Amino acid sequence: MLETGSRILVIDDEPQIRRLLKVALAAHGFEMAEAALGREGLTQAAMSRPDLIILDMGLPDMDGLEVLKQLREWSQTPVIVLSVKEQEETKIAMLDAGAEDYVTKPFGMGELLARIRAALRRSLKEAAEEAVLTLGDLRIDRVKRLVTVAEQPVKLTPTEYDILKTLASNPGRVFTNTQLLKAVWGAGYQNETHYLRVFVGQLRRKIEQNPSRPIHLITEPGVGYRLM
Template sequence: MNEHGARILIVDDEPQIRKLLKVSLQAHQYAITEAASGEEGLLQASTAPPDLIVLDLGLPDLSGMEVLARLREWSGVPIIVLTAKDREEDKIAALDGGADDYVTKPFGMGELVARIRVALRHVAKSPNEPILQFDELTIDLAQRIVELRGERVKLTPTEYDLLKLLASHAGKVVTQRQLLQQVWGAQTTESDSHYLRVYIGHLRKKLEEDSTQPKFIVTEPGIGYRFLSRD
């Protein structure tokens, strides 16, 4: 997908927020449609499917979470949610509910545009792409081989599975619960998050030049981890 000209649907009940988003995103060559309620957003998303949705969680009719759940019943369109500042539980619930990313209010337009670009690039990539490349790090999904600056990196099966999951969602936050359930199994809970910290620590020691200032795997405090997208 060509990022320029991508169609973005803004679902937000505040006229001033919609106006700000519309003017700013149009300046980046995006085509903008608007909805002031959850029901209107669902209708627009189904009749004229956008390339990406910016969804406010605080809507007057349906909750943003309900809109998200209903969209995810039939659509894989990238969704970036706008959440109230410092509501960690909102962010986690939105990500677990199928959102691709979140931006907290009040937000900077630069940050939102960057998140939009990452989400559009992510969906444009073929999911069957066998090789992931991030600067000097290469992950060959077909052969389960990881190389850093041309040198093979020896990973345990669990370390590899964790890295593959994070890198496959580069630029997106993956919650602790998502990582635990997909790498260790559905029976795990967030009380098992110490496993996660230990293995993230192992990966950082093997991949990062300075594990205290990671450039590949960054922590989203209280929420999960984000593999930084370098493209």
């Protein structure tokens, strides 16, 4: 199994959450290291070289965002952020700074485990990116720049294709509005979110069976989009 033997570092100051995660992760074949403080977590990350990090945004000694920024100076280990609902702006900042995904407290253990498995799969695939990506009835050939839905070719504009290609570079990962705008339109367009709304709407009409209830191009309200 993919997760067997994978090392997970949990950085969270709540002992009950660390205990809960330790039991659940061990039951699913993970090894777990833990830290209650941000600085301790950075030291643990350097020493244990985990395959994935679960990082709480509210730590007593330093902000979770600062922990992530320092980590990203030397490591690209996938990070899943634990947040609370009202921390939307900080959540966006964490994703922009390089977090892989986030889970909102209180979280279901099944959801967290699914996010962990997905992040580990993406991490393993990054080194050998597939030329053809198949997501249900959606097929994206990134070499030939061809997109089909239910084996029927779909004609996309260059901008629509660039949005889809960016999301397809890491399926399942949340891309913030800022990340997408910079990737597709370039620096200086980070605040032009209306561009995204227009082109995502057009793209959904071409790749979704029911654009009003999309199954591929999913909106993360107030944050951005992910390709499922």
